[in-house]
């Protein structure tokens with residue numbers, strides 16, 4: 001059985017890593033790894049392959065950055081060639097980036113089965129490029145692997161055949177658990193002590209491409225900086241937008257700016273933070289497991305379980321709300337939270353077993 005696995009952008013790497021490890025236990029499965037090259041910088045891509053022990057990709061499509069149509073189209077053109085050559089039984093895509101939708105669409109048109117890991121998440125915000133990618137990829141998929149029961153319900157509501165939906169848990173958490181066992185010197189290197197600082201991440205186009213929202217967030221950080229040191233490993237998209245809106249020097253005088261960080265260092269800095277401010281999806285899940293208070297700087301989340309069971313809270317992007325909620329959390333000692341069902345480090349094993357057993361019987 002041949003499976004083509006697709007990665008493209010940073011959040012895909014943590015999701016594919018445990019699957020690539022799992023395939024090794026099944027000599028009957030031939031796993032091909034394709035990197036679309038959506039992310040290409042050393043610290044946005046290569047360092048993750050090293051940290052997460054992901055094998056060298058069999059193909060790198062080298063598509064790089066571009067407008068959505070351009071980037072998605074380029075991936076499709078190149079990925080189709082790979083599929084025609086490799087003739088896989090299955091194409092497995094993860095997450096919700098442009099590489100996910102592009103490769104799922106190519107496979108479906110070639111009548112190759114599609115598996116989507118992290119299916120069924122819905123923000124309800126159709127202006128997010130990720131939401132379009134999620135909905136279309138799920139519609140094209142034959143195996144929909146979900147991280148939570150609510151995701152399965154979303155899929156049923158959209159008319160997806162329940163037999164295609166498999167609640168398996170969260171591959172991000174498989175990777176998190178392995179990563180936490182690895183050593184990191186990042187706290188020492190930055191000369192910080194546990195719970196003495198906050199971590200910020202910010203990169204969603206819906207926030208950072210909007211001058212008013214971005215400016216509000218920077219203003220909020222300007223108030224918070226007198227209460228706690230804030231570390232921000234700046235995403236290249238945000239850097240570009242801050243420069244465009246003339247906000248770069250303001251943020252430079254507010255937070256400690258760092259380059260995008262390798263995975264193991266990043267989860268260690270998050271694990272020891274007093275507070276996380278973010279617009280990322282993955283970080284809402286990681287803080288849930290780590291028990292670190294998380295404020296999501298968006299108006300909604302596609303991951304409601306991180307609120308009902310985890311440490312996450314939606315605050316939007318208004319300066320007053322961000323400051324008020326952060327101050328409240330900074331004066332709290334602990335936060336009650338529980339571990340969502342099946343976020344136990346064994347999701348990849350479940351996925352590979354389902355795919356393999358299914359192929360044996362068809």
Ligand code: UD1
Pocket residue numbers: 009010011038039040041044045065066096097098099129130203205235236237240
């Ligand atoms: C993409 C995903 C987003 C994910 C994020 C994680 C889509 C639609 N979006 O957003 O869901 O959360 O990745 O990072 O797929 N750039 C570099 N070096 C790189 C990659 C990008 O400098 O290695 C710069 C380029 O200027 C590029 C910009 O960042 O134009 C944005 O990159 P892009 O791939 O378009 O999307 P992200 O914003 O990273």
